[in-house]
Amino acid sequence: MAKPRVKVPGKAKAGDVILIKTLISHKMETGRRKNKKTGELIPRKIINSFVAKFNGKEVFRAKMHPGISANPYLAFHVKVPASGEFEFTWTEDTGKTWSAKKKIAVG
Amino acid sequence: MTERIQLKVIDRRDFVLGASAVAALAAFLPLGAGRAEAKVSWQDAMKAVIGDAKPTMGKVALELPEIAENGNTVPFTVSVDSPMTGNDYVKAVHIFATGNPAPDVVSFFFTPASGKAKATSRMRLAKTQDVVAVAEMSNGKVYMGKRSVKVTIGGCGG
Numbered sequence A: 001m002a003k004p005r006v007k008v009p010g011k012a013k014a015g016d017v018i019l020i021k022t023l024i025s026h027k028m029e030t031g032r033r034k035n036k037k038t039g040e041l042i043p044r045k046i047i048n049s050f051v052a053k054f055n056g057k058e059v060f061r062a063k064m065h066p067g068i069s070a071n072p073y074l075a076f077h078v079k080v081p082a083s084g085e086f087e088f089t090w091t092e093d094t095g096k097t098w099s100a101k102k103k104i105a106v107g
Numbered sequence B: 001m002t003e004r005i006q007l008k009v010i011d012r013r014d015f016v017l018g019a020s021a022v023a024a025l026a027a028f029l030p031l032g033a034g035r036a037e038a039k040v041s042w043q044d045a046m047k048a049v050i051g052d053a054k055p056t057m058g059k060v061a062l063e064l065p066e067i068a069e070n071g072n073t074v075p076f077t078v079s080v081d082s083p084m085t086g087n088d089y090v091k092a093v094h095i096f097a098t099g100n101p102a103p104d105v106v107s108f109f110f111t112p113a114s115g116k117a118k119a120t121s122r123m124r125l126a127k128t129q130d131v132v133a134v135a136e137m138s139n140g141k142v143y144m145g146k147r148s149v150k151v152t153i154g155g156c157g158g
Helices: B012-028 B042-050
Strands: A004-007 A016-024 A047-054 A057-064 A073-080 A084-092 A097-106 B060-063 B067-070 B074-080 B090-097 B104-110 B118-123 B129-137 B142-153
Touching: A004 A084, A004 A097, A016 A047, A016 A084, A016 A097, A047 A073, A057 A073, A057 B118, B042 B090, B042 B104, B042 B129, B060 B129, B060 B142, B074 B090, B074 B129, B074 B142, B090 B118, B104 B118
Parallel strands: B067 B142
Antiparallel strands: A004 A016, A016 A073, A047 A057, A047 A084, A057 B104, A073 B118, A084 A097, B060 B074, B074 B118, B090 B104, B090 B129, B129 B142
């Protein structure tokens, strides 16, 4: 069960470059692992996409491959011109998505 | 647990504790169980992403531990020297683990609103190897940075 966790500063000054940290619990099954009992390959199932939007506009995106560790952690920066809301979306190979929202007050 | 509780605001301490807890958990996942034979060279993987562009060494800095005890989760930070303005910014940074059976790790896509072309994550490394970061700039130039990492226990299903 994936659970997103996001850390965004509550407030900032206009034009500040802020640090955003995100973490989601996910096994990130590589598709290369074998079931120890049956010897069969365990099918790949990873979160392959992460998108960060600020006030509806994309500011950062990551395309992930099986080379990313389980429970993918992402930290990145965003320049905030004004108050608004961040929306973060994670998408799994299966098409399943998770999202989180965070507001920031800029003044 | 409801969705509301899962998305609650977390303070710095909780975040760090949570992050180290999942890192510890990841360390115990039996990722070394199987090894698939189909290998792709990192040069081919890079070509699939950036085409025929020839990267110039420089501008790209990779921060990685010199020795990674656990190849299942190796923290890394990549940063690119760029003013990140509307007409001069880093469009994308692609990370390749040259010694992994599947060299693609992640691609970060930046915008002028990123402010800084810098991102951190954690990767799987199958063995001691070089990690390569390739940056695509808005003016079409391509730069590259490289770091070697010693891996004590391999991850990445290998």
